[in-house]
Amino acid sequence: MAKAKASAPAARKQRKTASSVAKGNGDIPAGMRQLAGSFAPTWNPEEVPHLRGTFSEPKAVTLTQGKKQVERRCVEFVTEDDQTYTVWESAGLVHMFEEVEPGTEVFIRYDGLGTAKKGQNAPKLFTVAVAD
Numbered sequence: 001m002a003k004a005k006a007s008a009p010a011a012r013k014q015r016k017t018a019s020s021v022a023k024g025n026g027d028i029p030a031g032m033r034q035l036a037g038s039f040a041p042t043w044n045p046e047e048v049p050h051l052r053g054t055f056s057e058p059k060a061v062t063l064t065q066g067k068k069q070v071e072r073r074c075v076e077f078v079t080e081d082d083q084t085y086t087v088w089e090s091a092g093l094v095h096m097f098e099e100v101e102p103g104t105e106v107f108i109r110y111d112g113l114g115t116a117k118k119g120q121n122a123p124k125l126f127t128v129a130v131a132d
Contacts, residue, residue, distance in 0.1 A: 041084075051107070059074055060073055090126075106130050
């Protein structure tokens with residue numbers, strides 16, 4: 001006898017539950033350990049509006065968007081209080097990724113969303129400052 005497929009709402013709920021563990025607040029379930037080389041929790045600027053610290057050499061990561069593969073850059077950012085976040089490149093952070101040497105003290109502040117162009121998402125706005 002063939003096994004029945006889960007209904008669409010049940011399948012979405014199951015995917016949502018699985019991804020909420022992976023994307024959560026950085027907590028790892030009891031009885032598990034984070035593998036070396038794994039990404040730190042992604043910086044959520046709505047929860048932590050600014051970061052001050054240093055970052056690592058940018059890494060290129062290949063992601064799947066729809067049917068195509070795209071390459072995105074990210075850095076591991078270590079704050080003054082030894083919290084580590086993964087910061088993904090966005091249009092507002094391109095200069096930091098290209099011009100600032102890893103290990104330099106950097107301040108990043110999320111300034112909210114800009115004005116969206118027709119048919120596009122609003123850009124995330126950031127202020128970036130480096131130590132003299």
